[in-house]
Amino acid sequence: MQRLLYFLPILLLAACNFESEVADRSNAGWQNIEKDLQTALIMANDGDTINIPEGYFKFTKSLLLDEKSNIVFKGAGIDRTVLSFKNQQEGAEGLKIADCKNILLEGFTIEDAAGDNIKVTDTDGITFRKVKAQWTGKVSEKNGAYALYPVLCKNVLIENCIAIGSSDAGIYVGQSDSVIIRNNEAYQNVAGIESENSNFVEIYGNKAINNTGGILVFDLPGLTQYGEDIKVYNNEVRENNHRNFAPAGNIVGVVPPGTGIMVLATRNVDIYENEIIDNRSVGLAIISYELVSALSEEETEEGNAEQEGSAQRVNSNYDLDEDYNPYPSDIKIRQNTISNDKWFATFQHDFGKLFNFKYPFNPPDIVFDGFMAEGETPSEILCIDQKDIHFVNLDAPNDLENMNENMEEFVCE
Template sequence: MDSFHSSLKPSKFDKIQPSMKYLLIFALALTVACGQKEETPLSWKSIEADLQTWLIQAQDGDTIAIPEGNFMFENPLILDGLSDVIIKGAGMGKTILSFEMQESGAEGIRAANCKNLVFQDFTVQDAAGDNIKITDTNGIRFTNVKSQWTGEPSQENGAYAFYPVLCKNVVVENCIAIGSSDAGIYVGQSDSVIIRNNEVYHNVAGIESENSRWVEIYANNAHHNTGGILIFDLPGLTQSGHTTRVYDNDVISNNHENFAPEGNVVAIVPPGTGIMMMATRNIEVFNNRIHHNRTIGTALISYVLVEIFGAEEGSQLDSANAKVNEEYDPYPNYVYFHDNEFKNKHWFPTFENDFGLLFLRYFTFNLPDFAMDGIWPEDEEFVMCLQNNGEFNFANIDAANDLEGRSTNWRDYDCEYGVIDPIYP
């Protein structure tokens, strides 16, 4: 050891006086400490009384500008019967409206009976129920709005980050939705809808269109949800849905555990679902990148399959089952699925769901990129066209006949033309 040390030449540091060494060490430590960025606690303020007053006193055509800052609310913000009003923050990351301390109401922001509302450039988070709910409104636009539940995804989170229902002329664009226990971006029983250029993650359903008509869902990034994009038609609602186009989306790695409350309809969605279409008609799905969704890339099912699951009395699913009647059509039809790209690096589906266990048993190491339940009405022709989707794994599980006639031959539905439902030109 001594010979080793004696062979080393003294460094410049060794020649410095001991007192100076300590000063240099202290200065170096101080420099490193100052270079480390410490998180500064957010400074929360209250403008609740002022902002609610602005909303109550708002006149048609007003712009309500919310300043930069972090603002805490104990009650929902409510708009009613207004036209051509803009609610505008200073930026998605600059104006933050938090309802973590909410004491009354369910929604963070609620609007009804309005016309041409615009919400833009702010973040809303942690409402007791839905973050933003809009009803009975003609003309609604969300632009550059972040709606989230902070912390870990939980069934205690609100159901919907964005929740326009019974609306017309809806646009959701350049928004972010995180942590919903149902759907991040949801549109229900609405007409003429555009959902574009959004990012949705850590939701049960990233994007969900339910019983809506003339819907365009494109250029979105749906990742790390339980299911990426859902197009559903449920019984007992004010209208049936039809005519939806889903295109140019990235539907990637939607493998999150399903944290929906038991009995909710979306609780049936298997972790690892890219796109799921249920009981919907006249739908075109094309030019999507559907990658690494571990259980199934795309599913096409009837509501009959959902009924088989049953539900606890009083649950959302039990209530939906009770509303099935002769007016409700539980079968999907007129489906044009073309020019999509599939990839899946996973060998095994989820073990947490009956669909996953079924695929594990019958399609081990050959998980379906596109699967259909094979339950169709006897009195109506089923029309589906699969075209230009490259090499992909297909499965018709033939649930109508206890899986006896299951097939992996997608060419039964190969075509060279699109599908047009003559009922909905």
């Protein structure tokens, strides 16, 4: 039978003093359980459950869980168990998990880590369930990059979670295989939800609202693997018009405010039955890494410099990765609801200004940058099965000289 690991029994009594609903933070009785919780993580045996009572708890160092199997880390619920790293002095992450197997994180709020709120690496079987990860106060480029950050993992499930205020991506999965991201909410991040260099990913049933970009599917050079086989469906991607507050040189800094869904240099992506509503600049963008590099020429020196933190940077030497394909291919866009009642694209980005100039009162629903691999045909890149939409081909390889609205060669046969 699974053994339950309860730490600090006295805290269980203290927890009774907290009301069942969220209390005013300014009057919350913040407690310090740092040493005891870290000890519980170190001493846990495989199969243990670590229960954290209801309450407000503050930490000055990262919590670490290494080389464990079948561990449950469980609070009393979102906004009932609150782990705050606002005064963090050591470490970058709030909770860092590495080299584990079958870990369940459930029922708590974690906030204000110096770097990522929760980072999980080299783990086979990681579930985030009913976890809220956020940065409180006004959004800032000083916020951590990722709220929920599994990387180099297998069998990832993120469900019924909330991510707020990330300077890169709220809900992120990178260089991982077999991933499900479902029924989550992402608000006020640069990217609400992002799949990066990952395979066999399903993103569905989520709400991405008031981010810079709602959902991103990226494939970047120089990493351990490339990504493909991504499904993005039945999501609500609405009003992602937040200003871009990514630090200079970060790859997500190229995302224009007002972007619903963006696919960058990824293969075999199926985007269907989403509600893509009132994203001011573009509902759905399909772009290559060549465009990213061109947009970031002034920042390449800074982008290639070493930087503390986990966010991916613009790589001006992407062509040195001989196995990397900078062009998207086999992108299917079908049966989405794409609409935009906003008359003007954002004026916070050059592409928004361009759309306002070229297509006043009618920002595009779908944009393709025009870059293609040698010998590739339009139908191999993009298959669109949508009616009554505004499509724009930027013709970026020719400096926008022949920007056009001709969608016929991209329509699915």
